Amino acid sequence: MQKFTDEILRQVNGVILGKQEVVRQVLLAILARGHVLLEDVPGVGKTTMAMAFAKTLGLSTGRVQFTSDTLPSDIIGFSVYDKRTDTLQYKPGAVMTNLLLADEINRTSGKTQSALLEAMEEQQVTVDGITHPLPSPFVVLATQNPVGSAGTQMLPASQMDRFLLRLRMGYPDLRSQVLLMQDRHHENPLDRCSAVADADALAQMSRTAMETYVSQEMYEYIAALTEATREDPDVQLGLSPRGGLALCRAAKANAYLHGRDYMLPDDVDEILVSVCAHRLILGAKARLHEKTAEDVLARILQKVPHPAMEAFRI
Numbered sequence: 001m002q003k004f005t006d007e008i009l010r011q012v013n014g015v016i017l018g019k020q021e022v023v024r025q026v027l028l029a030i031l032a033r034g035h036v037l038l039e040d041v042p043g044v045g046k047t048t049m050a051m052a053f054a055k056t057l058g059l060s061t062g063r064v065q066f067t068s069d070t071l072p073s074d075i076i077g078f079s080v081y082d083k084r085t086d087t088l089q090y091k092p093g094a095v096m097t098n099l100l101l102a103d104e105i106n107r108t109s110g111k112t113q114s115a116l117l118e119a120m121e122e123q124q125v126t127v128d129g130i131t132h133p134l135p136s137p138f139v140v141l142a143t144q145n146p147v148g149s150a151g152t153q154m155l156p157a158s159q160m161d162r163f164l165l166r167l168r169m170g171y172p173d174l175r176s177q178v179l180l181m182q183d184r185h186h187e188n189p190l191d192r193c194s195a196v197a198d199a200d201a202l203a204q205m206s207r208t209a210m211e212t213y214v215s216q217e218m219y220e221y222i223a224a225l226t227e228a229t230r231e232d233p234d235v236q237l238g239l240s241p242r243g244g245l246a247l248c249r250a251a252k253a254n255a256y257l258h259g260r261d262y263m264l265p266d267d268v269d270e271i272l273v274s275v276c277a278h279r280l281i282l283g284a285k286a287r288l289h290e291k292t293a294e295d296v297l298a299r300i301l302q303k304v305p306h307p308a309m310e311a312f313r314i
Contacts, residue, residue, distance in 0.1 A: 037144065057099075211261075218264075225301075277292075
């Protein structure tokens with residue numbers, strides 16, 4: 001299965017230049033069956049990356065451009081009366097796909113944002129009392145623009161907690177910008193992407209990743225990090241149990257992408273900020289002093305000791 005992941009990364013990195021770690025972490029989230037919040041300015045390739053992953057993974061994809069008048073029914077679907085059968089017929093919404101790109105999710109109402117909650121957590125939607133399962137896999141790649149607040153509505157903490165990772169792509173460096181323009185002079189690099197896997201192969205990769213061995217010491221290390229976020233004086237709301245489970249799942253997928261079937265502390269440390277920073281709410285005093293969740297997590301990493309290496313000798 002490692003050859004599949006290597007080829008997926010190669011193709012997507014051929015489209016999104018100079019962002020290898022971001023691309024790798026998005027694949028990590030897909031393998032962990034988690035959702036990704038891409039928080040960045042327009043035009044850095046968020047939509048293009050989602051389309052590249054959909055093509056290389058052989059998945060169906062849908063896109064919703066969120067606006068102030070987007071309705072919950074646009075997301076989860078609705079029922080219409082069929083007089084021939086005297087029944088209500090379900091008309092699927094945008095979530096009936098494998099990979100949903102939710103563009104500028106913070107530009108719609110809280111009611112519409114919350115329509116995604118059941119889909120993201122339970123892999124199903126309920127319309128008129130009838131539950132409809134979503135295709136498998138189902139992954140949300142949501143974007144939001146952090147610059148400017150006009151017409152935006154912040155995602156509630158309950159929904160932020162549903163995203164496995166929050167990533168920022170940032171601008172490409174000078175060399176990558178030159179290559180980007182050269183690459184698109186004659187063709188769209190997306191046209192060179194081809195399906196490397198399909199839903200069944202992805203499901204197998206995901207199962208293998210989630211079977212990664214986790215020692216008792218690693219469980220205790222993740223729990224200690226989780227507890228440290230709750231006890232930190234700068235933190236008003238620390239990592240929830242869901243957040244701790246998300247950290248464990250993401251670390252398993254990280255170990256799998258490193259070609260191992262067992263987890264090491266570095267697998268946790270590498271993705272701690274991406275998994276946890278958006279789940280923490282800092283206290284007023286910390287915000288006044290312009291501290292960030294990233295600062296807090298860096299301090300916690302320094303404070304919580306790694307398990308002894310003897311625990312990983314097989």
